[in-house]
Each structure stands twice: as structure tokens, then as C-alpha cells.
Amino acid sequence: MSESIENIVIVGSGPAGYTAAIYAARANLQPILITGFQKGGIPGGQLMTTTFVENFPGFPDGIMGPELMDLLKSQAIRWGTKLIESDADIIDINKHPFCIKTSDSSSKKIKTNSLVIATGASANKLNLPSESKFWSKGISACAICDGATPQFRKEELAVVGGGDSACEEAVYLTKYGSHVHLLVRSNKLRASAAMADRVLLNKDITIHFSTELIDIQGEGWLQTLKVKRLGSRNHEDIQVKGLFYAIGHTPNTEILKNQLELNKHGYIVTKPGRPETSIEGVFAAGDVADSEWRQGVTAAASGCKAALAAEKWLSKNNLASLIHRDLAEPASTPKNIPTEISDQNNFKSDAIWQKGSYALRKLYHESEIPLLVIYTSPNCGPCHVLKPQIKRVLKELEGKAQAVEIDIEIDPNIAEQAKVNGTPTVQLFQLKELKEEWKGVKQRSDFKNSILKLINQ
Numbered sequence: 258m259s260e261s262i263e264n265i266v267i268v269g270s271g272p273a274g275y276t277a278a279i280y281a282a283r284a285n286l287q288p289i290l291i292t293g294f295q296k297g298g299i300p301g302g303q304l305m306t307t308t309f310v311e312n313f314p315g316f317p318d319g320i321m322g323p324e325l326m327d328l329l330k331s332q333a334i335r336w337g338t339k340l341i342e343s344d345a346d347i348i349d350i351n352k353h354p355f356c357i358k359t360s361d362s363s364s365k366k367i368k369t370n371s372l373v374i375a376t377g378a379s380a381n382k383l384n385l386p387s388e389s390k391f392w393s394k395g396i397s398a399c400a401i402c403d404g405a406t407p408q409f410r411k412e413e414l415a416v417v418g419g420g421d422s423a424c425e426e427a428v429y430l431t432k433y434g435s436h437v438h439l440l441v442r443s444n445k446l447r448a449s450a451a452m453a454d455r456v457l458l459n460k461d462i463t464i465h466f467s468t469e470l471i472d473i474q475g476e477g478w479l480q481t482l483k484v485k486r487l488g489s490r491n492h493e494d495i496q497v498k499g500l501f502y503a504i505g506h507t508p509n510t511e512i513l514k515n516q517l518e519l520n521k522h523g524y525i526v527t528k529p530g531r532p533e534t535s536i537e538g539v540f541a542a543g544d545v546a547d548s549e550w551r552q553g554v555t556a557a558a559s560g561c562k563a564a565l566a567a568e569k570w571l572s573k574n575n576l577a578s579l580i581h582r583d584l585a586e587p588a589s590t591p592k593n594i595p596t597e598i599s600d601q602n603n604f605k606s607d608a609i610w611q612k613g614s615y616a617l618r619k620l621y622h623e624s625e626i627p628l629l630v631i632y633t634s635p636n637c638g639p640c641h642v643l644k645p646q647i648k649r650v651l652k653e654l655e656g657k658a659q660a661v662e663i664d665i666e667i668d669p670n671i672a673e674q675a676k677v678n679g680t681p682t683v684q685l686f687q688l689k690e691l692k693e694e695w696k697g698v699k700q701r702s703d704f705k706n707s708i709l710k711l712i713n714q
């Protein structure tokens with residue numbers, strides 16, 4: 258039997274990837290979309306790490322970033338896109354058909370006639386000497402995800418950077434911290450005028466212009482920022498409990514190096530205003546090929562162009578193998594119903610997923626099966642990614658394990674007692690004993706294997 262070759266594979270699940278998928282799926286090309294998982298951001302891309310998106314057309318009152326990405330995802334799936342929730346580990350475009358190897362447990366090799374690269378960009382780090390020691394112990398690259406954690410509440414916090422993201426994060430953090438220091442290396446903000454004004458007029462933010470962060474100190478948790486002012490030889494200290502990075506992004510093109518043309522900053526070079534790359538049949542869309550506009554709507558638009566160009570290219574080369582649809586209109590997407598907080602009236606001792614302190618207290622003391630406690634915060638995109646993953650694991654385990662979700666904004670005391678310093682955090686208990694803890698987005702198999710180990714003991 259001959260090996261199957263896909264029409265089109267899209268790598269990346271930001272606005273560019275999902276829009277490419279919507280167009281390719283509606284063209285009956287049955288696209289495969291590799292969502293990414295941990296390497297170059299999370300499924301859904303950068304908009305999963307923000308709150309309100311107020312400039313994406315069609316949403317007059319704005320929309321939360323994760324909600325927008327959920328809608329794009331549902332639209333892509335509705336028209337027949339097949340998702341692979343994994344990173345692309347290897348992309349070989351040196352010969353045709355192209356070959357991609359994913360990092361999920363199946364480690365599949367996928368062959369495809371055309372490829373859309375929509376891998377976006379990742380947050381930069383400063384690589385300070387003590388950075389790794391304090392990562393997640395005071396340092397975060399996502400204010401929206403971690404700002405609400407108890408350790409940062411009513412404490413002095415700092416943001417590094419001078420662009421839109423830095424300003425947005427500084428303003429956001431004033432909701433939780435007692436004061437926010439914005440450390441800007443140059444003598445002015447690079448943010449848009451409207452965003453800069455919001456920071457300049459905010460009495461809860463102090464801007465430190467011409468200030469470079471040299472290192473961090475603390476005992477177990479971040480306490481002191483060592484900074485150097487321009488023109489001064491001495492270091493100064495700023496006492497803070499939280500440091501948030503907002504210093505730009507690097508395009509996720511490492512896996513394509515030496516295979517197609519990249520510019521000196523690593524962005525994919527395409528034909529001007531078009532999605533074609535230096536390799537025929539390989540198209541690029543979104544921030545990975547755009548160091549200038551970097552917006553949700555520009556990424557989505559370029560995803561549309563990439564899919565249309567791929568469709569034309571496949572058909573010109575007689576490579577398209579179209580599916581036949583029995584129904585012109587696919588079924589509507591199912592609605593997402595939020596979980597209610599449990600109390601004595603609606604608590605169920607055998608439910609696999611419940612929410613809130615009441616359910617936690619009951620299950621922690623009374624349940625004998627493995628119990629996952631999932632700490633989330635309302636605007637945390639990674640939490641949004643993780644919850645369906647864990648729900649799937651619990652369904653597969655058919656009631657042999659349970660979960661309780663704790664929203665740390667509603668129950669900060671529980672998070673503090675559990676020493677949770679960022680969301681999502683997942684703790685696995687059995688008979689009141691903490692067995693394992695995970696921070697951030699992890700593969701489904703990590704949770705499943707640990708739970709199975711407890712079940713089979």
C-alpha cells in the first residue's frame with residue numbers, strides 16, 4: 258500500500274494557522290494542523306496570553322484573547338481540519354513531499370505536498386545570571402497568567418520593557434500589586450501613544466528610564482532587582498516580589514534553519530506582500546514572517562493568503578486530492594458550558610470535574626482515588642489549554658480519578674496554603690498526600706501516566 262500524502266499541513270495554531278486551516282478546509286483539502294504545545298508558545302498562540310482584544314474586527318465590545326482563539330479553532334474544526342496537539346519536532350523541506358515529525362507519543366511522520374508555516378514568535382528572556390534560579394519564583398513572562406497569584410498581591414512588582422506589551426502588563430499588574438516599576442532601557446517608551454499615556458498618567462506606575470536590569474537576588478523568592486542607571490557606575494537596588502518580562506519576541510524558525518531563506522533576525526523571507534517562501538510549496542503566514550505589523554488581524558489575513566496560494570499551487574501541480582462532502586453545511590459547533598462552583602446542594606462525590614473550595618475540602622478528606630487540584634486564574638490562556646487536556650484524561654480513566662478546579666482569584670487563601678505561585682499549577686493527591694506537581698502546560702500523557710501509576714500501585 259502506498260504511503261499517504263496530505264494535501265496541506267499547517268504548523269502553528271495562532272490566528273495565522275487557524276485562518277489558513279479554515280480556508281484550506283473549506284476548499285475541501287482536509288488540512289492537518291499541528292497546534293504546537295510547548296516549544297514555540299502554546300496552542301492558540303500569543304493571544305492566549307492576553308486579556309481583551311479590542312481591535313480584532315467583528316467584536317465591537319472586544320473579546321478575550323483565549324475566547325477569540327477558541328472561536329477560530331472551532332471554525333477550523335467545523336469545516337474538517339484535523340488537529341494534532343503536539344509540537345513539530347522536525348520539518349524536512351529539502352525534498353518533496355515534505356516530511357514532519359511530531360513530538361507526541363505517536364511520534365508520527367507526516368508527509369505532505371504543501372506546508373504552511375505559522376509558528377509565530379516566542380517571548381524573549383534576558384539571560385541574567387540568576388534568571389533560571391528565580392524563574393517561576395518571582396519571574397514570569399506572562400503577567401496575565403501569573404499576576405493574580407497570591408505572592409504578587411499588594412506587593413511591589415516590576416515589568417521590563419518599553420513597548421506595548423510592557424505598558425499593557427504594567428497597567429494590568431496595578432490591579433494586584435501595590436506599585437509597579439517599569440524598567441525601560443532607553444530614554445523613551447516604544448509603545449503606541451495611547452498605551453504610553455495610560456502608563457504615564459497612572460500614579461501606581463513608576464517608569465525608570467535609561468535603566469538596565471543587571472541581576473536578581475532573593476532567598477528562595479525574588480526580593481531585589483540590581484539595576485544600573487545610564488551614566489552611573491553603581492548598581493542600585495529596587496525591592497520587588499515580582500518581575501515580568503515584556504521584551505519582545507523571537508520568530509520560531511529554529512527548526513527551519515538552513516532549509517529556507519530567513520532574514521538576519523530569523524524571520525522567514527517571503528515574496529513581497531505574498532506568502533510564498535524560497536521553497537516551492539512552502540508558504541509562511543503571521544508573525545513568523547512579519548517583524549513589522551505583528552497583529553492578530555494581519556496574521557489572520559496572511560493565513561488566508563497562504564491557504565489560497567497553497568490551494569492554487571496544489572491544483573496547478575495536479576497534487577490536490579479533494580474530499581467530497583455529503584452535506585454542504587457542516588453541523589454547528591457545540592456550546593461550551595462553564596462549570597458551576599460546587600456547594601452542599603450541587604456537590605457530587607463521584608463527579609470527575611468540580612470547582613471551588615467546597616468540592617476540594619470534601620474530596621481531599623473523603624475521596625480515596627487520585628485527586629487532581631487544578632489552580633487556574635480567569636484570564637490565563639495556558640489554563641484554557643490545559644483544562645480540556647485534563648478533562649480528556651479523566652474521561653479516559655472512567656471515574657478512577659477526579660479533579661477540582663480552584664480559581665485563585667476566588668480562593669487566594671487556598672492557593673497560598675498550597676504554595677502555588679503561578680497558573681496553571683496542577684497538584685496530584687492521593688489520600689491527602691501530595692504525589693506530584695506540574696506547572697504550566699504539559700502533555701496529556703504526563704498526567705495520565707502519573708495517575709495510572711497510583712491506580713496500579
Ligand SMILES: Cc1cc2nc3c(=O)[nH]c(=O)nc-3n(C[C@H](O)[C@H](O)[C@H](O)COP(=O)(O)OP(=O)(O)OC[C@H]3O[C@@H](n4cnc5c(N)ncnc54)[C@H](O)[C@@H]3O)c2cc1C
Nearest residue numbers: 269270271272273293297302303345377543544551552553
Ligand atoms: C500580550 C500580547 C497582547 C497582544 N494583543 C494584541 C491585540 O490586542 N490585538 C492584536 O491584533 N494582536 C495582539 N497581539 C499580537 C498577536 O497576538 C500576534 O500578532 C498574533 O498572535 C500572531 O499570530 P500568529 O498566528 O502569527 O502566531 P502566534 O499567535 O505566535 O502562534 C504561533 C503558534 O505556532 C505554534 N508553534 C510554534 N512552534 C511550533 C512548532 N515547532 N510546532 C508546532 N507549532 C508550533 C505555537 O504553539 C502557536 O500556536 C498581542 C500579543 C501579545 C504577546
